[in-house]
Amino acid sequence: MKQDLRNLIEGGLTPEEVLSRDTPVRRSIEIKGKITSDVIEEISKIKNEPDWMRRFRLRNLELFNKLPAPNWLPNWVLESINLEEYLTYAKPDVNRASSWDEIPPEIRSYYESANIPEIEARALLGLGAQLDSEIIYFNIKKQLAEKGVVVMPMEEAVQKYPDLIKQYFMKIFPPEHKFAALHGALWSGGVFVYVPPGVRIEAPIEAFFLISNAGEGQFEHTLVIADKGSYIHYIEGCSAPRLSRYSFHDGMVELYAHEGARIRFTTVQNWSKNVINFNNKRAIAEGNAKVEWVEASIGSVASFVYPSTILKGEGAGTEITGITIANGNRHVKENGAKVIHDAPNTYSKIVNKSISANGGTAVYKGVVYVRKGAKYVKSHVACDSLILDDKSKAYTIPHEQVFEDTAVVTHEAYTGRISEDKLFYLRSRGLSEEEAKGLVVLGFISDVTEGLPFEYAMVLNRVISLEFSKYGKVA
Amino acid sequence: MAELKVENLTVSVDGKVIIEDVSFSVKSGEVLALMGPNGSGKTTLFMTIAGHPKYNVIKGRVLLDNDDLTPLLPEERVMKGIMVAFQTPIAVPEVRLSTLITAMVNKMNGRKLTDPAPPSLVNNLIKGVQEVGLTPAHLSRGVNHGFSGGEMKRSEVLQLLMAKPKIALIDEPDSGLDVDGVYAVGKVLLNLVNSGTGIVLTTHSARILHTLKPTKVLVLSKGRIIAEGGLELVEEIEKIGYENFLKVR
Numbered sequence: 001m002k003q004d005l006r007n008l009i010e011g012g013l014t015p016e017e018v019l020s021r022d023t024p025v026r027r028s029i030e031i032k033g034k035i036t037s038d039v040i041e042e043i044s045k046i047k048n049e050p051d052w053m054r055r056f057r058l059r060n061l062e063l064f065n066k067l068p069a070p071n072w073l074p075n076w077v078l079e080s081i082n083l084e085e086y087l088t089y090a091k092p093d094v095n096r097a098s099s100w101d102e103i104p105p106e107i108r109s110y111y112e113s114a115n116i117p118e119i120e121a122r123a124l125l126g127l128g129a130q131l132d133s134e135i136i137y138f139n140i141k142k143q144l145a146e147k148g149v150v151v152m153p154m155e156e157a158v159q160k161y162p163d164l165i166k167q168y169f170m171k172i173f174p175p176e177h178k179f180a181a182l183h184g185a186l187w188s189g190g191v192f193v194y195v196p197p198g199v200r201i202e203a204p205i206e207a208f209f210l211i212s213n214a215g216e217g218q219f220e221h222t223l224v225i226a227d228k229g230s231y232i233h234y235i236e237g238c239s240a241p242r243l244s245r246y247s248f249h250d251g252m253v254e255l256y257a258h259e260g261a262r263i264r265f266t267t268v269q270n271w272s273k274n275v276i277n278f279n280n281k282r283a284i285a286e287g288n289a290k291v292e293w294v295e296a297s298i299g300s301v302a303s304f305v306y307p308s309t310i311l312k313g314e315g316a317g318t319e320i321t322g323i324t325i326a327n328g329n330r331h332v333k334e335n336g337a338k339v340i341h342d343a344p345n346t347y348s349k350i351v352n353k354s355i356s357a358n359g360g361t362a363v364y365k366g367v368v369y370v371r372k373g374a375k376y377v378k379s380h381v382a383c384d385s386l387i388l389d390d391k392s393k394a395y396t397i398p399h400e401q402v403f404e405d406t407a408v409v410t411h412e413a414y415t416g417r418i419s420e421d422k423l424f425y426l427r428s429r430g431l432s433e434e435e436a437k438g439l440v441v442l443g444f445i446s447d448v449t450e451g452l453p454f455e456y457a458m459v460l461n462r463v464i465s466l467e468f469s470k471y472g473k474v475a
Numbered sequence: 476m477a478e479l480k481v482e483n484l485t486v487s488v489d490g491k492v493i494i495e496d497v498s499f500s501v502k503s504g505e506v507l508a509l510m511g512p513n514g515s516g517k518t519t520l521f522m523t524i525a526g527h528p529k530y531n532v533i534k535g536r537v538l539l540d541n542d543d544l545t546p547l548l549p550e551e552r553v554m555k556g557i558m559v560a561f562q563t564p565i566a567v568p569e570v571r572l573s574t575l576i577t578a579m580v581n582k583m584n585g586r587k588l589t590d591p592a593p594p595s596l597v598n599n600l601i602k603g604v605q606e607v608g609l610t611p612a613h614l615s616r617g618v619n620h621g622f623s624g625g626e627m628k629r630s631e632v633l634q635l636l637m638a639k640p641k642i643a644l645i646d647e648p649d650s651g652l653d654v655d656g657v658y659a660v661g662k663v664l665l666n667l668v669n670s671g672t673g674i675v676l677t678t679h680s681a682r683i684l685h686t687l688k689p690t691k692v693l694v695l696s697k698g699r700i701i702a703e704g705g706l707e708l709v710e711e712i713e714k715i716g717y718e719n720f721l722k723v724r
Contacts, residue, residue, distance in 0.1 A: 429634065444569040
């Protein structure tokens, strides 16, 4: 169980097989059943929270109960989210550590098999690792503290920086739909980051999220505040072993880029095929700030993620890049984008690439909104879909709501298939059918993966090759 | 010394017989020219030898050094040492030409497909691109994506040059090329022959054959070989046309 991800990929195993295990992680606390105010009170008490956060959670529970189920979800997904059957809070029986040696080997091996400690040592300035509901590993390099950068588990930030948390927490993404409200009531874990004015963090900070058991909900909250003229690249990775029943992820990411700041936020989501994934992601960009989202949606059976940016200040910009793989019967992968142009001279670029195979459905849903008076806005949306067989589908649903004559908003879409003749041509160059498909798929996404940090582009390429080498064998 | 032998090959497509009882052979360093009017079955013959699943071998075999290729997959045939340059290759916009060539050469040398191109290949590519009359910019474009007819031909020949197969089957390497192009491609193919590759090529014009000097010329009509000889056959066809040529036979 100690081989690294790469070796295993080359050996033809999926990440699910890498992480699969028979013995579940022991928990010191588990909460399950109907989500009542008592449940909320209990979670708040476990976390020893201030009263304002307890009340905040209760208000969100009230909203959750009032709001209707979203009408944009397929029925089978809604039916699978039977919350009373899920663990809503699961605290692993392990103390938080800042050294991998202090993490029990059976838990450490999860992270080692995903190569996390090695990537941390080589490429990261900070790493937080969450197992189920709690951060169990947290380590930040000294140079960050010396620059005044604050990076800590979210619960700790609630205690230490209540004013900042009150100012931003779920203010960027308010509880405007049922599952956002549920997140507000049950949130647990996640990371808080504050970058002081003018500070540039050259190496990325990463958070890695793991769900260890079936029938579990994970509700981590990530908040990144980049003060004026600062720069940060934050990476999140998600994984889970093969599970016997569905688990449910309902996380939230809020980013605030103050004037002239730049935030890059990269997600490599590789949940196993039993995870239903929601991630509520929104950013606000002040004048001349820039927010870049990369959402690589590889795993999970159903995923609904729409990274959004509100361009609030003049000259602000955003790039939202999506890579979606819908590989498997009934798989529904929505990977969209939303941009609100709320100021003049703002710009946005949305690039979305999806691959569907084996009966999977990939969906791009996007909104570009330009407010009247937001003059000289520029926006470009490009959606490319690659469909690998007749059973699979790709939908592109772009909405453009432009209320300003000076705006230049453009959209382009491309749909490609791998025809028998295309395969034959590549095979006549010596490539096997699966190698040919792999090459087409990797080529298709190359212009987006080439923009990723090397480590991640490599891991992503391998994960994708693997996903489709399996496909080749099936076909 | 390699030898490709086609023995009594009969081929159907969608139930219709296109090639009937065709036999020929070609050895390393030889050039076999296959002539014949449009629709005579030249392309079908090449597709069959390459192993396209749509082309159905009813009778006969294709042998390379006495290995029967007929039951093999297209990619296995390439690994044995035969390669086809197509008349109208399909576009693969997703894959860059350099990526395809690197993957192909990596595979032939037992490396991983996605390994970076070794320096020797990079050097050969830079040289090869120039020889066939393309530019390095073509290498970073999608395979045949937006290529003109002539550029496709040059790209196919470039791939042959990098793969150095034992036997190359080249379907109309000269059509769509300007005079300089025909000369350049002819010269490249001649070098390939001199380095030991055996070539079977189809063409409608004598020009490229003046450079390549075929060891043998075959004329195909309605799926059968109806004449066999030397360059004099080409001259006759050039002079009187296929219609009259076929009447005489």
